[in-house]
Amino acid sequence: MKAFLVYWHPEPQSFNHAMFVTAQATLTRLGAEVKTSDLYAMAFDPVSSRKNFRTVRDPAFLKLQTEEIYASEHQGFATDLDEEMAKLEWCDLMIWQFPLWWFGLPATMKGWVDRVFAMGRIYGGRRMYEGGAFRGKRALLSLTTGGPAQAYVKHGFHGDIHTILKPIQHGMLQFVGFDVLAPQVVYGPVRMSDAQRQAELDRFAQRLGRLDQETPLAWETY
């Protein structure tokens, strides 16, 4: 297995970091090759602009998708993006580890998607959804929430976690063709004891050892 772990959190002592380290160690122990992108440590820049590219298709008017297609055809992506795209293309399992902020990805991880999921090389033409470039690869969201589990159900205080995650699971991952596994959600680790947090790390490690037995989520529609 070739696993690619993408992670963002600004505090290396965070529970999110512990989940990231657990995934890295567990998958390595299971014999997988593991590549990582620790986006905060890398100081990954989330802001799209001309710095996404080494090539220029139209110097007078920045149309990002036009430049992405041109860069795809002329090996014109900036080195930092090229490296991320190469890991994305290399892996057969991708895990995103992040804290759920404002019902979505933290800005840096959203910017990683904005910049790395480039038209031409990563999707476009008929290469999307069921025809996506990454069919056959699997992806898994591993996230923490601020609120408790009972807040994240239909008509709960924040609402159904699966509806909240749909723009990510469907609009990003399934869009480029990934089979999406059920999310690994740890609700409110900030209010847990150390023993409870350790139990969550163990639960994640155990699951990672049995991923091959899992069936992906049904293809979502809106």
Add this chain to the structure above:
Amino acid sequence: MKAFLVYWHPEPQSFNHAMFVTAQATLTRLGAEVKTSDLYAMAFDPVSSRKNFRTVRDPAFLKLQTEEIYASEHQGFATDLDEEMAKLEWCDLMIWQFPLWWFGLPATMKGWVDRVFAMGRIYGGRRMYEGGAFRGKRALLSLTTGGPAQAYVKHGFHGDIHTILKPIQHGMLQFVGFDVLAPQVVYGPVRMSDAQRQAELDRFAQRLGRLDQETPLAWETY
């Protein structure tokens, strides 16, 4: 009326920029006071870290919400965030102008929310949703899409635009108490003629002149 326009796009010749300028000019002509945040021009940094704060509650472990509460009580937010919070508190109408990217906000605008919507000063305790700090204020999303209108309906190619926008309209704006008006959506301006784009700008300007007659969207639940 006190209107606050938050806008992000990396190309000043973009249609999004024209929508932003149209809103600014129209509201000014109608007698509103207008404040703006052109986040790309401001080089607004979307990445949360200790630089959000001038104060330090716990130097050994960065818990952002803990630091936010402490900064709220000790005037400890970084100057760039303090200025954005002041505009947010000042306005009675807020408009966000952005291109819909990957079913959500572009990274910089997401990071503006991550950093500016701070626990303590902006929400927290019982101050959220129906009890949100900004009850009585109105907000409106004004966005462009890549795909055509027929792709953004239930069971369409991308799915219902209202479901796609729910994490933003409900999870961010209603969360802090805003009444949310119907979104202003321009579908696929990249494929429009100049005359069609001008018609969209005129449609937006006309709507802005009649906003007082609009009823906010029903409070959403998940």
